[in-house]
Amino acid sequence: MKVKYFAWVRERVGIAEETVEPPADVRTVNDLIGWLSGRGETYAYAFEKPKIIRAAIDHSHVKPEAAISGAREIAFFPPMTGG
């Protein structure tokens, strides 16, 4: 699946997007945050406060407990400040 990062999450991770293949026991958005955090210091820094990170699956907002199976694109970003 494709993972995208925006705003300071993108800056901290150091890349805007990548393709990842998490193991089968990574089932939810929260699981994916935990798994990504273990991939290196930049990820651990980006996700150090997982509760403030927002997520979207295939362009729709989702909660941390949302299942990721079948997702084509998952995005992580800070609370939005548009408008």
Place this chain on the structure above:
Amino acid sequence: MSVTATIRIQEADFDVAQEIAALTKGRTDVGAVVSFSGICRGDENGEAIAALTLEHYPGMAEAEIGRHADEALSRWPLQGLTVIHRFGRIAPGENIVLVVTASSHRQAAFEAAEFLMDYLKTNAPFWKREESRKGASWIEARDHDDAAAARWTKS
């Protein structure tokens, strides 16, 4: 007659008067038009800023605004709806966002415009970064914006 919202996510500026005219031109059933323009302020928390840079999530920005526009069209009797949100570098005094609602009567136009702006603030995937003398930093989300959006949730 079904109404389709016009939604544009663009780097270029827009003309407020032209967008209002586009919703009313040649028709006599519109009795009220409300427009809200969000404009870049020259200061943030008392600190002068040189500019804002808006990052957005292409694809999701259109989809998310489209979902809220559809909800507005289903909740209020609107005859026209336009939402424009800019991205990129925006200097103080420049337009950031525009919502225009047209209806037979003012209440629907006012309420739908406010509903859309409250949701744009908290749910549309845009992030503002400010440039000041101290450097560049991301603007933090405000709790009162969440509260403003929450009041439209149907119980």
